[in-house]
Amino acid sequence: NQYFLYFTFIRHRQERERKIRQIFGGYKNVQIKIFPLPAAWLDFLTTTSLPLNGLFKERLDLYFAPYVAGIPRVFSPKNPPKMIFTCHDLVFLRFPEHRGSRLSNYYLKRHQIAIKNSQKIIVPSAATKKDLIKFLNVPPQKIVLIPEAADERFRPIRDKNQIKSIISRYFDPQIKYILSVGTLEPRKNLAKLVEAFSLLPHQILRQYRLVLVGGQGWNNNQLSKTITNLNFKEKVILPGFVKDEDLPYIYNGASVFVYPSLYEGFGLPPLEAMACGVPVVAAKTSSLPEVIGKAGILIDPQDEMALAKAIKKLILNPKLAKKMAQKGIARAKNFSWSLAARQTLKVFKTLKRGESGKTEKNTLR
Structure with missing residues (x-):
């Protein structure tokens, strides 16, 4: 088979291109095509009625887009390739108030196309x-379930000095902390987590800080108000965005990882935490029970008292925390990108040119 990999970016082009060619450059049957366009431009092109075969010169049998915006309205007027895309979540339908009506309508149209x-x-x-x-009336046989995975860099790290050295780039490495990772936006339910943190016993509040790692999202006023109203500006640490290579160390330094998100299409952060050997408390909503299984404590994300009790339970019971950490490491090993790649390749093989792809059974579980 011949593979063509298409990338669009302008920022940090040399660095990105170097990494891409470092990964794929050794394969003779892989050709890399880089378009010096902002992703938003290609996104616009795929919404128009202009055929994309003018952009992609190669005659393709199969076209795969790892996100919904990569599927064009029109690919080629004649002999278009079979197409596959990955749908990560339907947050725009489940929680339209978290996206805004204009953006939600845009994503709806993109998914329909x-x-x-x-x-x-x-x-x-x-x-x-x-x-x-349920929401878009997609036939079940058209959908293939392939779980995602944590990157291999997320693992238990034994070098405590190295952990503290990396943490010192973002906050005081001497503190004990409870961690959450994700964009600071309403769907992540972080204001509720701060409320739960405030309910912990004084003996815990004296020793621990709450660290919320993530870039600023939209409409996070409630989080700021909650921190201010509780007078917790010194107890809640907002280090902002953490570099990918540093994130495993931030996980490893945490005593407990908490993820009270209201909705996730998968939920990588709790899986990353489990892979690092950190006990997890998470919401029993959407996909999170699938990811965590019995390797974490699942709670109602709207119940701040339940959140506080779960955190308290792990902090005051080191044996339980260690047991949950071990379960998490074992659970995380069930997910791998290598397995996901093999399963994805099987899907590709079911859609050889000339096959409809409409009646095959979903056997990838």
Whole structure:
């Protein structure tokens, strides 16, 4: 087989191109095509009625987009390739208030185009599959479940000095802390987490800080108000964005990882935390129970008292925390990108040119 990999970016082009060619440059059957365009431009092109075969000169048998905006309205007037895309979540339908009506309508149209033009849809969780069937009437046999995975760099790190050295780039490495990772936006339910943190016993509040790692999202006023109203500006640490290579160390330094998100298509942060050997408390919503299984404590994300009790339980019971950490490490090993790649390749093989792809059974579980 011949593979063509298409990338669009302008920022940090040399660095990105170097990494891409470092990974794929050794394969003779792989050709790399880089378009010096902002992703938003290609996104616009795929929404128009202009055929994309003018952009992609190669005659393709199969076209795969790892996100919905990569599927064009029109690819080629004659002999278009079979198309597959990955639907990560339907947050714009489940929680439209978290996106705004204009953006939610845009994503709805994008998904409608992609669903119509594709032969298979890959999803990372049964929860996302259920949402596609319920909200967008997608036939179940068109959907293939392929779970995602934590990167291999997320692992237990034994060098405590190295952990503290990396942490010192972002906050005081001597503190004990409870951690959450994710964009600071309403869907992540972080204001509720701060409320739960405030309910912990004084003996814990004296020793621990709450660290919320993530870039500033939209409409996070409630989080700021909650921190201010509780007079917790010194107890809640907002280090902002953490470099990918530093994030495993931030996980490893945490005593407990908490993820009270209201909705996730998969939920990588709790899986990353488990892979690092950190006990996890998470919401029993959407895909999170699938990811965590019995390797963490699942709670109602709207119940701040339940959140506080779960955190307290792990902090005051080191044996339980260690047991949950070990379960998490074992659980995380069930997810791998190598397995996901093999399963994705099987999907590709079911859609050889000339096959409809509409009646194959979903056997990738």
